[in-house]
Amino acid sequence: MKSDIEIAQEAELYPITKIAQSIGLSEDDLECYGKYKAKISDECLKRLKDQPDGKLILVTAINPTPAGEGKTTISVGLSQAMAKIGKKAVLALREPSLGPCFGVKGGAAGGGYAQVVPMEEINLHFTGDFHAITSANNLLAALLDNHIQQGNVLRIDTRQIVWKRCLDMNDRALRNIVVGLGSKSDGFVREDHFVITVASEIMAILCLAEDMADLKARLSRIIVAYDLDGQPVTAGDLKAVGPMAALLKDALKPNLVQTLEHTPVLIHGGPFANIAHGCNSVMATRTAMKLGDYVITEAGFGADLGAEKFMDIKCRMAGLAPDAVVLVATIRALKYNAGVAVADLKQENVEALRQGSVNLKKHIKNLKKYGVQVVVTINRFAEDTEAEIAALSEICEQEGVSFAVSEVFAKGGEGAKELAELVVKLTEKENHFAPIYADELSLEDKIRKIATEIYGAKDVEFASAASKELKRLSALGFDHVPVCIAKTQYSLSDDPKALGAPEGFTFHIREVYVSAGAGFVVALAGSILSMPGLPKEPAAYRIDVDDNGRITGLS
Secondary structure, eight states, rough: OHHHHHHHHHHHHOHHHHHHHHTTTGGEEEEESSSSSSEOHHHHHHHHHHHHHOOOEEEESSOOOTTOOHHHHOOOOOOHHHHTOOOOOEEEOOOOOHHHHTTSSSSOOOOOTTTEESHHHTTTTTTHHHHHHHHHHHHHHHHHHHHHHHTTOOOOEEEOOOEEEEEEEEGGGGGGGOOOOOSGGGGOEEEEEEEEGSSSHHHHHHHHSSHHHHHHHHHHHHHEEEETSOOOOTTTTTOOHHHHHHHHHHTOEEEEETTHHHHHHHOOOOTTTSSOBBBOOHHHHHHHHHSSSSSEEEOOOOOIIIIIIIIIIIIHHOOOOOSSSEEEOOOHHHHTTTOGGGTTTOOOOHHHHHHHHHHHHHHHHHHHTTTTTTTEEEEEEETTTHHHHHHHHHHHHHTTOOEEEHHHHHGGGGGHHHHHHHHHHHHHHOOOOOOOOOOOHHHHHHHHIIIIIIOOEEEEEEOOOHHHHHHHHHHOOOSOEEEEOOSSSSSSSOOOTOOOOOOOOOOEEEEEETTTTEEEEEETTOOSSSSSSSSSOOGGGOOOOOTSSEEOOOO
């Protein structure tokens, strides 16, 4: 079979103006970036606010494994299948980060015949949104250091600077650095840190902002440091809001592209779900709901991360409620959860499938706690046997959820028509959506609620520094905000090696900080890092461009 990039490069793309027309937009509603991608104008976004909303469908997954799950591929394929059954659907996705593209994944635009295009541009620089976010983040860092250099009128305690620089690339050498070395004019010497751009609070703010006014209000609340009296110093105090907003003006607008089968796609924002809240922008989701009768969106990594944060953070803040949830798994990933070696995953093993399904069952039970309708689908591989599929169908029946086989990688939208029909039926059922915890709970109790109810922990252990910071944040009035737990994506626990559905473990919180502009408190668990490193054989080794400008190696 052809590679993903070969399929994408051979596809016939419609002009983006034609894609826009299919959802009722004119050329005047677009700000085109070449022939095949565009941003939706401010005027159009304002006009659409009075339109009725379509149904919202969340695509999530079991915990990721080396065997792969294909959540984005299923999301793309489902949107294409909706069109196949005569439904007006719009897809809303996150933008890929350069870090994973050159690190592990090699690309994140779907796969096979279920991709978003132009694939190379989406995976690389796209419309420059991530560069704008990086620039705004680092402008704030520069203004902070310059304020200290120019006399420090705000009396910033240089031992309590919490704002970090960012870069959209996996670079472990930048995790802990020293700035200001050299002469006195080169700045104040202090320890500093980098995070990957998708973990920047600016990214979270952009994805949660309702409009420019809300964006600026959120930017002004960013806490960059504490003064000598222990009081917060904000981006507003540093007079950074105006110039940051200027850098983000165009990045705030959702991007319109298409799938291989010409389904309209809004791709906007890209926070990691293992570090940040892991959802595309509120503006893109709201806009998609005005343009389509059915909106398919996804949340990053497993349901314990992406789906939990989608419902407890994004839906809570934006007043959204999913009409149905699609839970993606693969038979080989479930066998991996039973301890089967990667080399043996292609062999039929119904017993291992049943054992590994504990991970799937846990996610089903978790999602039901939110009062949402759930359907399970498998991203089928050629090696999956009828006996294994029948066993998984039986497991889903026992759990009280619908089940469908998807073959979108090989067949595009045609391979998910059964899933699309099931999803449409689910959206017509009554939902009783509610977040898993109340606003009134303390920060500690919110973290415990997620750890015990969603992850399966027996208890939570807070490092002394984390406990101290929680007390400070409570005293500063942040008890009412949601919590965003940063943990490994590979396990329901904080131990990446604990597969299946671990129980009775202690969940460890080592660090806590507030993202006051985004509106949540971040709790770092286990050994999770906000600046990843490259693997021994990074995907970058496979990526190249020939003499004709044709890119190869992206997947």
